[in-house]
Amino acid sequence: MEEFHINILNISAVLLSAYLGGVLIRKIGYPAILGELLIGIVLGPAVFGLLEYTESIKVLAEIGIVLLMVYIGMEIDFHDLKKASWPGLLAALGGFFVPFVLGYFTVIWYGGTPMAGLFVAIAIGVTSLATKSRILIDLKLLNTRIALVMMAGALISDTLALVIFSGITNFAESSSVNLRELFLISGKIILFFGVTISVGIFLLPRLGRYLVKSTINNSTAYFTMILIVTFGYCELAELAGMHSILGAFMAGLFLKDNLFPKNITKELNKAFYDVSIGFMAPIFFVSAGFFVDPTVFKTDLLLLFIITTLAIVGKIAGTALFYLPSGNGWREGITIGTGMNGRGAVEIIIAGIGLEMGIIDKTIFSILVFMAIFTTLTVPVLLNWTSKWLRRRGELVYLEKRNGLLILGVNPVSLLMAKYVSKKMPVTLVDNNREMVALAERMNFKCIYGNALDEDIITESNPGNIDTFVGLTPNSQVNLLVGRLMHESFLIPNMYVAVATTKSGVGTDVLKKFSVSTLFAKPVRLDTWFHLIEDQKVKETYEIVNKEISCSLWVEKYADNNILPLLVETENGTLKPFHSGGQLMAGEKVIFLRSRE
Structure with missing residues (x-):
């Protein structure tokens, strides 16, 4: 014994x-x-x-x-x-x-x-x-x-x-x-x-x-x-x-x-x-x-x-x-x-x-x-x-390139992002709110109803063709959990999530661990922007970058926090999410929302 x-x-x-x-x-x-x-x-x-090498071992x-x-x-x-x-x-x-x-x-x-x-x-x-x-x-x-x-x-x-x-x-x-x-x-x-x-x-x-x-x-x-x-x-x-x-x-x-x-x-x-x-x-x-x-x-x-x-x-x-x-x-x-x-x-x-x-x-x-x-x-x-x-040497050969965008959450911000990006690449939205899914479908977007933490639901989006995942719900932890699933189970290479506040439990160390960047290059209370868009109190605009600068430094120019940078358009017309790890080059265009209040 x-x-x-x-x-x-x-x-x-x-x-x-x-x-x-x-x-x-x-x-x-x-x-x-x-x-x-x-x-x-x-x-x-x-x-x-x-440690011992016993018979049980x-x-x-x-x-x-x-x-x-x-x-x-x-x-x-x-x-x-x-x-x-x-x-x-x-x-x-x-x-x-x-x-x-x-x-x-x-x-x-x-x-x-x-x-x-x-x-x-x-x-x-x-x-x-x-x-x-x-x-x-x-x-x-x-x-x-x-x-x-x-x-x-x-x-x-x-x-x-x-x-x-x-x-x-x-x-x-x-x-x-x-x-x-x-x-x-x-x-x-x-x-x-x-x-x-x-x-x-x-x-x-x-x-x-x-x-x-x-x-x-x-x-x-x-x-x-x-x-x-x-x-x-x-x-x-x-x-x-x-x-x-x-x-x-x-x-x-x-x-x-x-x-x-x-x-x-x-x-x-x-x-x-x-x-x-x-x-x-x-x-x-x-x-x-x-x-x-x-x-x-x-x-x-x-x-x-x-x-x-x-x-x-x-x-x-x-x-x-x-x-x-x-x-x-x-x-x-x-x-x-x-x-x-x-x-x-x-x-x-x-x-x-x-x-x-x-x-x-x-x-x-x-x-x-x-x-x-x-x-x-x-x-x-x-x-x-x-x-x-x-x-x-230009000898790195790419195969059939992933070019799809998967957005978690159907809301005013995600629908605006989808409006721009869908002109350049396939966009799929996922949400468990039937009314919002129906709204996205009426706007001719591909939308999947269900819980994004269910792999069977995500499989419907054909994840093998997805290049970018964007977590755009007001819940930072849900954004990260789904992003982690996309990264580990489906090997999605580019991961961006919205973070509500620095106290949301989704800190820099956690994001870095799962190779995820902060969307908008700053914490954002999305609910506020949802109401502003619904009340038509925002203006869609853009700014041409005149010199190389990081996304984080670009955001700091607007200390009053009345902007929401959505996307970056490169000189060849490619669109990519604006995020904390991004680097802006001269001639690129930042597409953003400005509050009228």
Whole structure:
């Protein structure tokens, strides 16, 4: 009983440490996994010894690996692969096999076994999917060709790594490998993929259609079904002589939203995310840090430096070299290589299994963990440099550009803004007031009735084409909550919200955290302006900017606060919201309202 109590305390300490490590590292723009690994190294046996690797931690970590691989599989969108199939395949092959070969021969050169060389090679070849979207948004690259190729390349690379890894573990567990054994192993692998793909394509969709028609309306039941399918796939992988993580990954590929009734999909996804990414996976990554030996910086610094350097150079050079047949240029290949340079979940999982199987030792495992940390740290820095390089040369290719505006709130101010902007781009308004929605529709605006915090309602606005979100209700917190949803769920790049007062609870730090700017470049009591417009006590006017100035400084010229700047019209006729982070250029036009009172 006493030992169980200690285990409970240890699990709680590991979870708290994982949370704190993740929060701190995300503040500087990196994925939580790095913080979880680092906190495990520092608080684990290697440094302070405050956290223990108990049997309960081991069990939870192993379940965490399985659930994490399901989640990674569920995140793969086959439509994205189709969009950039050829360039993405080239980037994946070059970014995987060049560092793979370099890593393998480095280990052999250092006296390692061929099997250890293969494990290191796979770990170096993978590409992390952990935070690509966040980085792409921050660098304004989401709608570029390099973003699409990076995502497709990462998906293909990790899938390839898992397949090769499972084949290698199959051979590693065989006592001898002759021609008969080779055919037997190959047959089991082919049979595994044949069965799992057939079940995923033919059986699971039938099950999904049955569930949609059934009276089962309990998300817990569906969550249980996900686990049953997952563990069934894992068992098939084990029977085929491969590791269970490949089975979990294959299960995730086919456990898509359309398998479940639409009304519980959101609840189900959130529950799975919370259990896997929020609970189990952090325990695995913190416990992985327990096995890292920081003394490699003294004893094996040269090997650490060589493997990390080869991982970076091999990934970037390999991607650029193999990317040449795409016809998109070597500079674009280098840029994609810098974006694919990070490692993460899959690499740590593979290294951890190699350590557990005794194929690699603690030193190699520690080097691979530090390599994953160092390479991931380079991604935002190198990708920023190389993407700016492409921009300066005019070689950054944009895909179908988002050009829609979504406005939260139907009111006199939003209708005025929509009047101007609708001449230049599609505008959609959202409100839960039927009368105001009807008014907007009579004015020939596209308007959606419903609660904007409901993702199904927002989906009606076709968020994939939305470039800008404007929160224009008198409630600052509602504006921010919907803006956060638009940013995180639909990756809307430009976010502007109206803030009522400095005491509204929506301060500068909160806005900055969610990449949101203050509309009008100042706090505004919208209700006052609603009445002024309705009573026809405002004048619509404009001012030509004669020199470069920030929006915030421009507003300060009108100390009497009797103006409301709505939009900025550039010299080429583009309209954009007037906001706190904006910079006005000479020749641009500020469209604003002036009170007549």
